[in-house]
Amino acid sequence: MLFIYTRYEYILGSKEIIATLKNETKPQRFNLHIITPATKFLGFPVGGGLVKMSRLVNPQGQVIHARNYSPEIKEEVKTFKKTLKIPYFKLWKGYLIIASIAIAGSIIYGIKLNSDGKKYRNEKENLAKAAQQLQTGQLYGASFFTDVEGNSIQGLPAGWVKIIRIEGDTVFVQRSKKCQIVLCLK
Numbered sequence: 001m002l003f004i005y006t007r008y009e010y011i012l013g014s015k016e017i018i019a020t021l022k023n024e025t026k027p028q029r030f031n032l033h034i035i036t037p038a039t040k041f042l043g044f045p046v047g048g049g050l051v052k053m054s055r056l057v058n059p060q061g062q063v064i065h066a067r068n069y070s071p072e073i074k075e076e077v078k079t080f081k082k083t084l085k086i087p088y089f090k091l092w093k094g095y096l097i098i099a100s101i102a103i104a105g106s107i108i109y110g111i112k113l114n115s116d117g118k119k120y121r122n123e124k125e126n127l128a129k130a131a132q133q134l135q136t137g138q139l140y141g142a143s144f145f146t147d148v149e150g151n152s153i154q155g156l157p158a159g160w161v162k163i164i165r166i167e168g169d170t171v172f173v174q175r176s177k178k179c180q181i182v183l184c185l186k
Helices: 071-083 088-132 181-185
Strands: 005-019 028-041 044-048 053-057 139-143 158-167 170-175
Touching: 005 071, 028 071, 028 088, 044 088, 053 071
Parallel strands: none
Antiparallel strands: 005 028, 028 044, 028 053, 139 158, 158 170
């Protein structure tokens, strides 16, 4: 079975700051992004928001590792993280969508099973009534040859079925061994 999911970074907020790195003296312009790792399954968001992480990007597009942050940048990251809220519903609503699809499917399947069952309830009741009228020693005509759909084939030998005994809901029968076509069709 193939599962298609995507891991991505959901951006909670971003702003531009001017600061210096740990081992540098010249201030630079950086883009500070606060992200949270998230997951999509078949295009539906199904997770994320468990942690807030910072991404500091220089003007050339390179991500600066957190070990190179100066205390000034670290403080800016902390205060910026506190102002942002994680949208849990937006990141986890895929589970609600998938669950609602599953519930709707099971309801539709249940309705279909119920309507199919109505057809067989009457047949079951009629069979129970007919089975109550069976007696030991009764003979019934039967065709032992059927087509793919279970219908008797005309012109082929038929025979007899004799009820030997009835025990509870089990009927023991004996089938005729020989049958002449002329005698069976009369």
